[in-house]
Amino acid sequence: MRFVPTAIAGVTIVETEPRLDGRGAFARLYCPLEFAAAGLGDFRPAQVNLSRNTARHTLRGLHYQDPPRAEAKLVRVTRGRIFDVAVDLRPGSPTLYRWTGTVLDEDGLRALFIPEGCAHGFITLAPETDVLYQMGRNFEPGWGRGLRYDDPRLAIAWPAVPAVVDDKDRNWPLLGADV
Numbered sequence: 001m002r003f004v005p006t007a008i009a010g011v012t013i014v015e016t017e018p019r020l021d022g023r024g025a026f027a028r029l030y031c032p033l034e035f036a037a038a039g040l041g042d043f044r045p046a047q048v049n050l051s052r053n054t055a056r057h058t059l060r061g062l063h064y065q066d067p068p069r070a071e072a073k074l075v076r077v078t079r080g081r082i083f084d085v086a087v088d089l090r091p092g093s094p095t096l097y098r099w100t101g102t103v104l105d106e107d108g109l110r111a112l113f114i115p116e117g118c119a120h121g122f123i124t125l126a127p128e129t130d131v132l133y134q135m136g137r138n139f140e141p142g143w144g145r146g147l148r149y150d151d152p153r154l155a156i157a158w159p160a161v162p163a164v165v166d167d168k169d170r171n172w173p174l175l176g177a178d179v
């Protein structure tokens with residue numbers, strides 16, 4: 001695996017190096033030892049989730065969980081295409097409230113690692129898009145927090161106008177202008 005840093009410390013593009021042969025390819029998608037050696041800490045997924053999105057330009061997020069339920073996640077696309085975004089929410093971070101984004105598509109050989117302390121969201125760029133999550137913690141209802149995808153304080157350059165957004169995601173509080 002190759003670990004490609006982004007503008008936000010810890011948010012990392014994880015690229016696999018498929019082994020090709022006459023049958024096709026074989027690729028390692030995750031390894032705790034390689035993640036630890038890359039400085040991403042002890043990421044050992046507790047649950048794996050599938051987000052199935054029917055319409056193009058479906059937007060989900062931006063979501064995060066506060067300590068002690070903060071969660072790291074490894075996100076990849078198994079069908080379709082997304083623009084995937086992470087926002088730094090770590091107090092004292094030099095990139096606090098900065099965002100970074102990357103396109104993930106169905107070849108599934110690129111993933112985005114979002115560490116604890118960052119919010120995550122995506123917009124689909126194709127219909128029938130499936131997003132696969134490896135989650136660093138078990139899900140517990142009631143711990144979900146969110147940022148507005150259109151918060152002017154974040155100024156995320158989404159590549160499309162969202163067509164489908166859950167009411168929950170339309171109603172997260174805006175960050176104050178003072179942050």
Ligand SMILES: Cc1cn([C@H]2C[C@H](O)[C@@H](COP(=O)(O)OP(=O)(O)O[C@H]3O[C@H](C)C(=O)[C@H](O)[C@H]3O)O2)c(=O)[nH]c1=O
Nearest residue numbers: 049051060061062063064120121122133135139144166
């Ligand atoms: C996150 C989660 C949800 N659920 C249940 C709760 C609801 O009944 C249903 C949909 O949950 P929610 O509306 O929170 O799903 P999304 O809006 O896609 O949220 C996810 O999308 C953003 C972009 C993320 O990064 C998070 O992984 C997650 O917050 O699945 C579970 O059973 N387990 C889980 O881990």
